[in-house]
Amino acid sequence: MLFSSIPFLYYFLAITILLYIISPKKLKNSTLLLCSLFFYYWGERTYTIIMVVSILFGYVFGLLIERYRETKAKAPLTAVSVAISLSFLLYFKYADFFIENFNAVTGLSVPLLNVVLPIGISFYTFQIISYTIDVSRGERAQKNPINLGAYITMFPQLIAGPIVRYSDIDRELTTRTHTLDDTAAGIRRFVFGLGKKILIANQLGELVSAFRAASEPSVLWHWLYAIAFCLHIYFDFSGYSDMAIGLGRIFGFHFIENFNYPYISASITEFWRRWHISLGSWFRDYVYIPLGGNRCGKARQLFNIAVVWFLTGMWHGAAWNFIVWGLYFAVLLTIEKLWLLKYLKKSKVLSRIYVLLFVLISFVIFNASGMAEAGSDLLGLVGVGKSGMLPLVSAEAIYNLKSFAVVIILGIIGSTPLPKRLAEKFEKGEKTRVISNIAEPIVLVALFATMTAYLVDGSFNPFLYFRF
Amino acid sequence: MKSNKIKNIVVCSLFGAILLVMFALCILMPKPEYSESERRKLAELLPLTYENVESGRWMTSFDSYSTDNFPFRDEFRTLKAIVSTGVFSRLDNNKIYVADGYAAAIEYPMRDENLVRAAERFRNVYNTFLSESNNVYVSIIPDKGAFLAKENGRLSMDYDAFEARMRELTSDFSEYVEISDLLSLEDYYKTDTHWRQEQITDVADRLLSAMGKSPTGEHKTNELDYGFHGVYYGQSAMPLPAETIYYLTNDALDGCRVCNGDKVSFGANGELMMPEMPMYDMELGHGKDPYEMYLGGSLSLVTVENPAVTDGSHLVLFRDSFGSAIAPLLCESYSKVTLVDIRYIQPMMLGRFIDFDGADVMFLYSTLVVNNSETLK
Known part of the structure; x- marks a missing residue:
């Protein structure tokens, strides 16, 4: 179920908030759990059991690790727990990718498993x-x-982050409070997140799709x-993260921020x-830190960076363009670490x-269906066609x-802190x-009505991060 | 601080009220089966069974059902269209744009492979049923975009190139009749794809002249007493005024016998029997798509016999929905006109119903159908 959909907004959310409000304090987590399982089952019937089993493993291993934390069993228990969790991910996300590449290297024809993610x-x-891991470290x-x-x-x-650490909301799971300020802030954040998704992202998504369907390639295109x-x-x-953080706040949780105006960064590191x-x-x-982080020799540090970014690329998808995308950032971050960072501070x-230029190139690679398309998209930027x-x-x-000029301009302005600063300035005077x-x-209601109108009209509406 | 508290109370109350009131309306409001403005059947909810839930079909159907049956759907769609074009300055809304009071679809680019396919379909008919004894003609009707798109900064096909290409592709078996020079924006309905019958008598005369026939006679212009919202009205969701449909009559047309070939049956001796139908169907004129009043709209086979012309001349008109409005005018100069829409009937079956011997044959299609000729059989 998409956040930006009529069933979510006007059925699921309405009922869930109502049930949550009327639930006694002791049952609020049970209500959230049941509603969340229903939410997941709505879109992922077959594999709901996989998630439940993963959670049960996590629960049991959490208890075991805590119990044997001071013994030699801690490390193997933690390793087994991580291995079990990763095995699900490896099987469902990477099995076919490994088989494809194995076949390509060996010339064999091992049949694909065609596993659905x-x-x-x-x-x-x-x-x-x-x-x-947090439990093994003392939580x-x-x-x-x-x-x-x-x-x-x-x-x-649940389905697109932010990746909330248990340690961040451990206390709120049992003793959270619900305040008017938090609820209003949550609603505000949710509505603005929904607006970012429906009014800006979806329209730009139409433009991206129009490019893919285009018949007249050009440099400008x-x-x-x-x-x-x-x-x-x-x-x-x-936008999705804003909605997640906003909804969390409505239910009394404070999730980690996931974005902080990345396009104003002055380095790839930033x-x-x-x-x-x-x-x-x-x-x-x-x-990174368990591998030694920065507290080791230069060569080892660079190796650690390469490992982390190889895995970051892999995490985003079982395809070579994601791996290249990750390693591309490893190279850029290494160059910055060794040499470039001090020069970047000058202007x-x-x-x-x-x-912006290097991030733009990275996302062209990221959004391609494979390395061939990535190459052709990149060459198109410098005027080389098929x-x-x-x-x-x-x-x-x-x-x-x-x-799309207005949408793009609004997108550019909206990706800077300018609107937030203006709103804060307005609030201070x-x-x-007044x-x-x-x-x-009034703005929130108008936005909500407009977004409903866009949903009712059935416009372009996929969430990119659902595929990860 | 106090003002912040009041603001937060208002924000929370409004949000809660909107969710709950709309949820109640979603449940309680009546669910129409058909959208008049969009001219389509609205999504229905599948029965809540284990199989439907387990397969996910019920969830999918609920997604469509809840969106299609959302309270005040038409008003919300209009709001979206206004915001999209007014606030975001988008040049089209769902590929439909409104300019100079006319709504039209973006028809772009010219798809050469589809032009080739259309020409092959026509040639297929020629090779199967026709010979040199038949006079064969091709004519292409430009869509409204030819007079609206370029002038208003929308993507526009090269209509001259379109015609030239169709002329080239069909020149070995037909004569091309150009009509685009006779048409202008005013010849089309503002909210619909189609042309206006009362505006195209000159086009009918040009076609008849090319086929060696006398021009159409005088007509009485009649008005349909029902507001017409064309197909682009619903698709654009913009608040456009209703239009008036006009239809032409005269003694010759009044005397024609029109038969519906879609309801064909065979008599005891194997003779074809087709039920009669009106040339202008007032019931359809008051229906979901009033433009269907012209010769019953989207029928695969229609015959019109004109007792006022006794020379036994026969025109077989392969056509799309544009042909329904002009066909009555062509009937005035033929003893019989047979209208065929090969979007709905396999051409191979035509020999059972049509005697092509000595008939004039015209392929009269709009750019919309030719450029999307996957629909032609």
């Missing part, structure tokens, strides 16, 4: 792994399976596509501190242009540039605060 498996697997294990289940399956973040996809993926994913923060910090804490303008040089412009490109207080509910 369970929705959200990459996210909930990482949450379970972080839980058991207390969750004794109540309902609480652990509510944490893993919590529908706001390729750049328009690349810029549109960069904005599309940001608004799609950060970009990755601002983009998909929960994934970056997960790899830092559970892969904010040039450093930002550098970031059958010779491309024209600079085409009628389709100009038409779509005109048709004595006179403007206007802001009156305008905010």
Whole structure:
């Protein structure tokens, strides 16, 4: 079930909030668990059992690891727990990828398993792994399976993150409070996130699709596509994260922020501190640091970076373009670490242009269906087409540039902190605060009505991160 | 702080109220089976059975059902169209645009493979049923975009190239009759794809002249007493005014006998029997698509016999829905006109129903059908 859908907004969410409000305090987590399981089952009937089994393994191993934490059994228990969680992920996400490549290398024809990827498996697997590792590092294990289940399956973040650490919401699972401020802030965040998704990301998604269906390739079309996809993926994913964080807050949870205006970064290093923060910090804490992190020789550090970014690429998808995408960032981060970072500090303008250009190239690779398409999309940016040089412009490109100009401009402005700063400035002024207080509910209702209108009209609406 | 508290109370109350009120309306409001504005059957909810749930079909059907049956659906669609074109300045809404008061679909690009396919379909008919004794003609009707798109900054096909290509592809078995120079934007309905019958008598005369026939006579212009919202009205979801459908009559047309070949049967001696139908069907004129009043709309086979012309001339008109409005005017100069729509009937079956011997044959199709000729059989 998509957040940006009529069934979610006007059926599931309405009923879930109602049930949650009327549930006694003791049963609120049970209510959340049941609603979340229903939410998951709606879109993933066959593999709901896989998620439940994964959670049960996590629960049992959490208790065992806590019990034997001071003994030699801690390490093997943790390793087995991580291995079990990863085995589900490896089988469902990577089995066919490995077979394909094995066949390509050996010339054999091992039949593909044609396994369907369970929705959200990459996210909930990482949450379970972080839980058991945190317990092995000293966090207390969750004794109540309902609480652990509510944490893993919590529908706001179940299928596309942010990857919420158990340690971050451990206390809130048992003793959270519900305040008017939190609820209103949650609603505000949810509505704005929904707006980012429906009004900006979906429209840019149409532009991206129009490029794929285009009959007149041109240099302008390729750049328009690349810029549109960069904005599309940001608004799609950060919009989803906003909705998740907002919904979490309505239910009394404070999830980790997942995006912090990544497109204003002055280096790729900074970009990755601002983009998909929960994934970056997960790899830092559970892969990079255990491998030695920065506290080792230069060569080892670079090796650690390569491993982390190879895995980051793999996490995003079982295809070579994702691996190349991950390693591409490993190379950029290595160059910055060894040499470039100090030069980037000299000019904010040039450093930002550098970031935007290299991130744009990365997302062209990311969104391709394979390395061949990635190559052709990249070559298109410099005017090289499949059958010779491309024209600079085409009628389709100009038409779509005109048709999507306002959306793109709004997207560019919206991906900077400017709107937030303006709103804060408005809130601080004595006179403007009155206007802001009156305008905010009106804007929220108008936005919600407009987004409903877009949903009713059945526009373009896939969530990009569902495939991970 | 107090004002913040009030604001937060208002935000929470409004959000809760919207969700609950709309949820109640979703459950309680009546669910129409058909959308008049979109001219389509709305999604139905599958029965709640174990098989439907386990297969996910019930969930999928619920997604479509809840969206299709959302309260005030038409109003929300209009709001979306206004925001899309007004606030976001999108040049089209769901590939439909409104310019100079006319709504039209983006028809772009010219798909050469589809032009080739259409020409092959025509040639297939020629090779199967026709010979040099038949006079064969091809004519292409430009869609509204030919007069609206380029002038208003929308993607526009090269209509001259389109015609030239069709002329080239069909020149070995037919004569091409150009009519685009006789048409202008005013010849089309503002909210529909189609042309207006009262505006195309000159086109009918050009076609008849090319086939060596006398032009149409004088007509009485009649008005249908029912507001017409064309297909683009619902698709664009823009608040466009209703139009008036006009239809032409005269003594010759009044005397024609029209038969519906879709309800054909065979008599005791194997003779073809087709039920009669009106040339202008007022019931259909007051129905879901009033344009279907012209010769019954989308029928695969229709015959019109004109007792006022006694020379035994026969025109077989292969056509799409544009042909329904012009065919009555062509009937005035033929003893018999047979209308065939090969989107709905296999051409191989035509020999059972049509005597092609000595008949004039015309392929009269709009650019919309030729450019999307997957629909032709």
